[in-house]
Amino acid sequence: MKMIVAVVQDKDSPRLAHNLIQAGIRATKLASTGGFLHAGNTTFIIGTSDDKVDEIQEIIRSSCRAREQVVTPMSPMGSQLESYIPYPVSVQVGGATLFVLDVEQFLQF
Ligand code: 2BA
Numbered sequence: 395m396k397m398i399v400a401v402v403q404d405k406d407s408p409r410l411a412h413n414l415i416q417a418g419i420r421a422t423k424l425a426s427t428g429g430f431l432h433a434g435n436t437t438f439i440i441g442t443s444d445d446k447v448d449e450i451q452e453i454i455r456s457s458c459r460a461r462e463q464v465v466t467p468m469s470p471m472g473s474q475l476e477s478y479i480p481y482p483v484s485v486q487v488g489g490a491t492l493f494v495l496d497v498e499q500f501l502q503f
Contacts, residue, residue, distance in 0.1 A: 395444065396494055396496065396497060398450055398454075400437065400440065401426065401491040404436055406457055406458040410454060421439065421440045424436070433463070458490040460486050462484050462485070462487075464483070465483060
């Protein structure tokens with residue numbers, strides 16, 4: 395058995411949840427926050443048999459897309475504030491960040 399942990403953008407979350415339900419895949423959604431942008435995102439936890447991992451990866455791939463996001467970096471530690479000019483930079487976020495883990499035990503009581 396595998397556990398797929400997928401971090402996706404909030405904008406893609408309803409589509410992904412819908413597509414997983416349509417495919418009969420069970421998942422748990424967690425509200426999460428990106429460590430870099432400090433923006434909200436959504437983390438899906440999906441427990442599944444090994445043979446469904448490819449199908450689920452394809453559902454996630456087709457449900458999520460990359461977007462440009464503009465971020466203004468915080469001042470570097472120890473820098474002279476008067477000489478620091480924060481220029482906005484553009485980063486590409488997503489489609490999705492996946493971790494696929496082996497599950498040692500799956501229990502339901
Ligand atoms: P954030 O940490 O808010 O990162 C948003 C985007 O900012 C990233 O998109 C990446 O393009 C950029 N970024 C992140 N850290 C950076 C850094 N140190 N230097 C320069 N640019 C950086 P994605 O890579 O698509 O990641 C989207 C979200 O997925 C992340 O939001 C985070 O919540 C999660 N994530 C990505 N990699 C992860 C990892 N190795 N472990 C845990 N969560 C991860």
